[in-house]
Amino acid sequence: MTERRALGVGLRPELYEPLRARLSRGGARPLVGFVEALAENFLGAPRALRRLDALAALAPVALHCVSLNLCGADPLDGARLAALAALARRVRAPYVSDHLCWTSLGALHHHDLLPPPCEAALAPYVAARARAAQGALGVPFGLENVSSYLRWPPREGGEALSEAAFYARVVEGAGAHYMLDLNNLYVSSHNLGFDPEEVLAVVDWGRVLQVHVAGHQRHPSGLLHDTHDRPVCDEVWALYRAAWRRGGPFPTLLEWDADLPPFEALEDTLARAVEARGGW
């Protein structure tokens, strides 16, 4: 199991070697204590899987998914869930997560994490699917809040929920866990105009598997755009401090997926997380 104060990074191909070097060094505890791998990249990819096996021998590997389509209208993909469960067993993943989103409809895959309409009537459906996913995966299953760039208009006869209330209803209804992404929370709160503390207030911190931090950009439209290619901004660090005060300790993961800086810069960012929470 991942240690509650552990720090981790999202695995990118460029990070295998620096991670392997640091994790196999022995002696003093490395700053990076776990990694999170995008699970779909390792399905049917024997070469990548062997490299993941090597890392899993050195540190816990959490699996993060992008394709379960939990808020979608199509049936869950049982074969995909079985493949993910096998991968989780193989690398001894302490937990698996996916997003509170939909990704495809019928034959059209969007390759994106699209926000669901946050309606009371949708929450039990999504919760039941998340419960089924957790059962199939055989390990604790976390749901991540996504970055949103648009607001669903109200549906006639529907009961709209806040993002916070919808998130909590689904996680608790599923008996699942939170994978709380503070960058996504900040981006969505800016784009949709809500107070991010609303979400921190409803989270059951005992059910938080992990917290994500990352960077974003400002889109020409004025929207904040979740790009994972920039340093973590001050506002997200402020949310991190607030989250730690409310519910720490929890494992903390840095996602940096594009325009990667030298590995030392990632370690500096993790060190800043330690500083933000007032020490190790």
Add this chain to the structure above:
Amino acid sequence: MVSAREGDPAPPPWLAGRLAALSAPLGAPPAPAAGRLAPPQGWREGCDSLLAAQPGLRLYYEQRWMRLLSAAQERAPRLARVMGAWRFNHLALAHLRAAPPPAGGDLDEASAGLGAVARAALRRGLWAERGLAGEGPSLSALLERLPTAHVLAPAAPDLAPDLAPDLALAALRGAGAPTRLIEQALSVDEAAHRALAAPPPAPWAPDAALLARAPHLRLRWAPGVSLVREEWALVEWLDAAEGSGVSANAPAGGRALSEAPARPPALGGQRYWALSPAPEGLRRTTLDPLCAELLARWRRGEGWGEALVAMEARLSPDARGRWERGLPEWVACGARLGWWVGVEGG
């Protein structure tokens, strides 16, 4: 209600309709436009007006299509550089129009078939633009007949944006590259992708008894092994590009790929390679021309003796003797390189 999978309930009856209102505009292929992703006219028709009015819809739209185009650039990095970013994107859009990606989440799969679209357009361009009618010969036959041909660039491109072949042809014309360079860049990209996608071969070491029968063996090729010929230094081109910070793994947005077409160094002759899967990724082995021809003949199913007879005019008696004596070691070497994994019927 529970659907086929235990625990997976039926969705609320309104859900698919609501999601479709967002899904449909995001799925509309962009209109051709230089340097940017432009949704087609009327793309938001049918979308709830409150959704359609939000800038986030355009952001999701651009993100979806840029991911698909970036995946195509990653799958065909040499062709993308030869064409330049946006001309390549238009070629990829032509492919995506002709063959919408499957519903699976694998972005790489969305680009499968891009080569077929490009080759069909090249062949059509070479054939039709020279005023020739009918079906005509294959692309490779045309390239042999017209070795220095370019896909011709008209003064005013006449785009028919709904016709994928026209879009592909216009994109290829715009690259201004020799057709053989375009075709070879595509071939090397496809060969590299096949090698990287194939599992590393299981080790196979033929024993002495088997090697003694080398002239009579029908070797079983490992999946993902390709033979390529190049007249420009395409195979090694990206090594230099990666060293200069231009990565084959362009991030979403395609920022790492230049707008301007680039040219690999011309070799002034032909060079041959075997590209094969290896535990560490891609193995590249240079081949002399006779060796490449022999391997190509083996791949086509010719036997050793049959191939030597066909190549006899270019082999001196001495050279032929050396080949015959060296064959067992040659077979063993290919096995060490992972080119073959056994013998047919054995």
